[in-house]
Amino acid sequence: MPELWPFPAAQEITEVLEWRTDVLQSQAGEQRIALRSTPREIVTFQHRCDALGIARASELARTGFARDWQVPLWHMAVQPTADVAQGATEIAVDTTVADFRVGDAVAIAVDGAEASLAEITSIEADRVILVEPPGAQLPGAIVAAARITVAPVRAGVLSAPVEIARRRQNDGMVTATFLLRDAPDLTAPVLPSYLGRPVQTDPSLTRSPITASLRRAVEYVDNGFGPVVAEPLRDLFERGEAINLKAQGAAERWALRCWLWSLRGRQTSFWLPTWGRELQLRAAMTSGSTLMRVAPVAELAAYVGRAILLEMPSDFRFRTINAAVAEGADHRLTLSSSLGEPVAIGTKVHFLTLVRSDADRVEIRNGAAASEVTLPVVEVPE
Incomplete structure (x- = not known):
């Protein structure tokens, strides 16, 4: 299974959708030919890390730059609508506003710390059902919903160099860009x-x-x-x-x-x-x-x-x-x-x-x- 890129995003997340279209123009009109049925998705995250976090990001990139990663989609992250207990197998979230998928993983982060993975076994409009309860992933028996961030996870590959800008010895910014795999099948919103x-x-x-x-x-x-x-x-x-x-x-x-x-x-x-x-x-x-x-x-x-x-x-x-x-x-x-x-x-x-x-x-x-x-x-x- 691909390794998790666990670092939470700290600033603006850039999301790029790329199609390919041939536009053939004539004197009175044009013809558009699609060369790519689904777009390539490229996301760029900036992570603010301490010295240990910078070291971990550097070593992860060194040992596994060319492999697949489990990438939390922090730009689709949502907060639970109810507190989460260690023994619960359900997390109450609005699943209609993010790319949650049955059989894939979900990233859970508490207080903005590094994320951990949990596998989804079922999805309803107002909750995700997990294969196993979060357990030790949560710092207490019951954690307040406001402290938790839940994000869907997709497979991706690093598509640009991982950049590190160290402000001070114990404070720096890590920038990572991923090309995501398995594009979703999104339904267009209903418009007049x-x-x-x-x-x-x-x-x-x-x-x-x-x-x-x-x-x-x-x-x-x-x-x-x-x-x-x-x-x-x-x-x-x-x-x-x-x-x-x-x-x-x-x-x-x-x-x-x-x-x-x-x-x-x-x-x-x-x-x-x-x-x-x-x-x-x-x-x-x-x-x-x-x-x-x-x-x-x-x-x-x-x-x-x-x-x-x-x-x-x-x-x-x-x-x-x-x-x-x-x-x-x-x-x-x-x-x-x-x-x-x-x-x-x-x-x-x-x-x-x-x-x-x-x-x-x-x-x-x-x-x-x-x-x-x-x-x-x-x-x-x-």
Whole structure:
């Protein structure tokens, strides 16, 4: 059985998901070919150790660098919901927010000390059942839940040099990076959908624009004697953007991870609202109306075929603009169907953009209070 890498994580844990996708672009579209069905998972831990801990980490790396390790996934660690007794074979934890597996091990750490292993024989939504009770792994007959940390364990191999930064003789930082094996089969979180694709409106994911670029593939022809001519190479306009996703709490972190997993790198497309309030209503709408009067924001032809999101009091609503005409100083848009309820003049209306991730490598920064990821996305044709 692989040896345990027992050291608890002390600072931010970096988790990397890596896919491989071939994107074949044409003048009017693109084809995405998946070359890796499941991502490679790479986790980087930083462990704060005393002199003995540094020595142990150094010797473990020296004698077993190239072998498999039992790696506690500290970025998925949870605390028990009830105190744990030495003779108990059950630990009350929420197993729906971490990668616990029957037949694998679980890491148990008390007061932030080095972890020990226990084998899982069964899993329920609110507890893990162990093959044997923790026994001597616990310092007392009953240990308070707040003192215990429980984390799933996966097999992994060291994929980078183990680095040691000694601050003082008895205080240092050990950095270890593992490539995990046996990728899980995660289920995508349930999101609203429109025209067969999910819409990213999950309230646990806070979206804040960082950068945005508006572009079209062109070739600039310059013979050196006359004007420079721009010749379009593709029929598509591309909007690129970097979005920041943040999740707090074990459940929201798990939902973020599952959603990123469902994207499969650059393979899967989804709707992303701009949240820009581009369409500002000039008049209220009745429940059965499909006509929307808005302040001019684009040429009439540019509205047609665009998807929009309306923030209604009851829920988000999605529609497509089928036609647009000028009406005095305003533009009148025809929606694909009525909303079924009145639309107040102050209702927020945003454009919906169909996008995909523009990177096969996604890095999640797992801190003590929240997980964050910066994801580049690019507009794709419908």
